[in-house]
Structures are given as C-alpha cells and as structure tokens.
Amino acid sequence: MSRRRISVAINGTDYTAEVEPRLLLSDFIRHEAGLTGTHVGCEHGVCGACTVQLEGEPVRSCLLFAVQADGRQVRTVEALAPSDEELHPLQQAFHECHGLQCGFCTPGFLMSLEPVLAGAHELSDAELRELISGNLCRCTGYQGIVDAVRLAARRMSGEPDEGPATTATEGTR
C-alpha cells in the first residue's frame, strides 16, 4: 500500500514521516514523534486513555489515522506542564487529591478535561461525572478525580485555595 509523507504539528513542533495510511494517530504520536505520554489502552475508542486534542478538541487518537492529522495541530499531555519543575494546575490537583494511582489513564483524563476546566467550577457532580464518562479509570473509583477537577477549577477561577477536599483522600491513604 502506498505510503504518504505527512507532517503533524504536535505541541507546536512539526513531526514529518512517511507512513502507511493505516497508521493510527496514537501510534504516530508514540512511535514516530516519540511522545510516549499518550497511552494506548483498548484501541477501539472505549477507554479514553489515548485522548489528545486535535485543533483544540479532545478526540480519541486511536480512532484517527495519522494521515488525517496531516497539516493539523495536535496537543498531547507533554504540552501541559510549563516546565520540568512545575505541573499544570490540573496535574497538581490530581497529585494532591489522589486523582491517580497507576497513572495509565491520567493523560487521557487530563487532555479531556483541560479545555473545559475554566467552566468546571459551576458544574454539578452529575455534570462533572458525565464530563469524565468517556475515560475509564480502574484505580481511583473516580471520586479523587472529581475532587481534583473541583480543586483545579477553583484555583483557576481565582477562588480562595482551601486545599484538596478530604472526602476520598483520607480513606484511601
């Protein structure tokens, strides 16, 4: 099958490679660009671990072919932290609220949540849980993740910082 030369801008850097049309975007990100923060779970669009942002919108990278991202902008979890020393507020909140244990699902959660974080402090628990319904986590039971989103949203909206909620964190340590 004929290969194609494509160029995908990932986190502002152009990655160019000659690929088969069947190469999934998730595999392009990991194997061609070498960015292994994007995790591959189910490879059929159910688990959400491979979620990245295509032109700013969260999408499953295992349900896109790399050729479809030719000439487009992709953001992965590597784009979140401002430096090696400092985490993104959402990452920091996941850390503080026990929003992860093994961490496999975390990049997908972060990339799904980051674009909607600004409005997340106004959401009800049910709305927030629907927001994360497209990502599976087998460690946390989700409460730590909900707490983390609340904490990050609160901090980013400039409300007084009361630290992590204690509902789930105390019981799970």
Add this chain to the structure above:
Amino acid sequence: MKPPPFEYEAPTSVEAAIALLAEHGEDGKVLAGGQSLVPLMNFRLARPDVLIDVNDVHELSYLRRADGRLRIGALTRHAQAEASPLVRDHWPLLTDALRWVGHAQIRNRGTVGGSAAHADPAAELPVAMTALDARFHVRSNARGDRVLAPAEMFADQLQSGLEDDELLVEIEVPPTPTATGWAFTEYARRHGDFALGGAAVVLEPDGGGCVDRAAIALLGAGPTPMRARAAEEALAGQAITPALAREAAAEAVRDISPTGDMHGGSEYRRGLIETMAERALLAAAARMNDGRAA
C-alpha cells in the same frame, strides 16, 4: 488491534467524492467521523480496500433552516448539532437524542450523516430521525440524486439503503407544529454505552388538548429503528392520560422481539422498551400541554 492496509483518498468536494465512489464501487468505503468504522477496522471486522475520507469535504458541514425545514449537512459533527440553538429551538428531540450519543470526545468527531449511514439499531440519531420522519438525500453519478425515507434509509441491521456508489449528503427534517411535545428516553448501564432500549416520541397537538398525530419510534427493538404505527393511531384524537400511555406503550411492544445478549435478555429488553415508551409518552404529553398553556 491495528487496522488492515487500505488505499486512502481524501477528496475535497462532493463531486470528487462520488467520482471516487463510482470508481471503487463495493471496494470503497466512506470515512466520516470514524467513531464506528475505525473500531470495526481495528478489530478487523471491516476491511475496506479503499477509504474515501470525506472530512475535507467542507461543503457537507452545515446546519440551516429553509422553508421551515432543517437541513443538516452529512458531515456536521454531533457536537456542532448538539450545541446548535437552531436545532434546540425547533427540533429539541434531536438535541436530546444527541446528548446520549457516546461521550464528548466521540461527539467532537462523529458526524450526523455517519450515524445515519451506519444504521445501528441501538444508536440514538436513527431513532430520533425516524420519529421526526426525516428525509435522506443521497447522490451518485449513476443515479443522480435520490431521497430516502427512514424505512428505506435504515434497511436492516447496520445496513443502510445507500448503494455502494452513493454518498449521503444531507438529512432534511420537516417542521413540527407549535406546541409539539417531544421526548427521548433510553436506558444504558453507563452513560455513553449503547442503550439496552429506548424510545423517541413526537406528539402534535390538535389545539384542544388532544393529540392530532403521534410518532413513536423504538430503539433496540429490532434490526432497525421501528415505528409503532398501531399505537400511534390509537393515540390520535385522544388526551394522553397515564392509563392511555401505559396502554399505548404495551401496544407499541406487542409484536417486537429484541435480540437478547449478555447485557439483557429479549423479554427484559421488551419490558424495558415498553417502560421507556411509556415514560416518553408522558413526558411528551406534559411538554405538549405546557406549550398549549404558554
């Protein structure tokens, strides 16, 4: 979990897309949002030789109202339709149905036309479109333009009425009268899962508190979305009471035999669909009466 090899084409116009479909015939397959097709390819349940990617056919991405009718370009993303004030104000049944489609990440990519062409009986949009009696505009070089009714479009399980060389270009939804009641109900174990059963109901008022015309479409009841015609006819000219809604729902599922599986047996699903239809009828009737009062 890697798709089999294929040749890839990415036309940028409807004309080029249907030329490619004519050239490749049964070997060609249209790729729209890919949220159903790509999983099938990753599982190697689908092995198209040629993928014709229509994501760059921008002329197929639109939502507009003309002569009171909604026209949805086939490439319109679920998320765009879900967020559209035009759809919410005039065809709220579609907005309600769209909220049940997959998850936000799926709806960012999935398309309205793709949901129709995939013809999955457990999917929400085909059921809503069946209740609204939508029309499906398809185009090919060989036959020109054709218009399909829901029963033609949703021909069988995962089998649309499109010929191999045809492209779905537009979904047209007729207007509903003022104060029309609507409701979409479904039950799934987790939000975003395929539903075990559901129903879409449209109740057009006669102006005197009774139903002029009812449409009931069932989700998961058989190989395609199913209209419950006998139940619909029984509701014409009636005021919806809880007893009547219960009777109509029982009538709606009288002849269905849903396929059972590990997630729910046939009898369970039948009972579930009956309950979903009853709830949808009551919710739609309440909205119809609210509309009349307003």
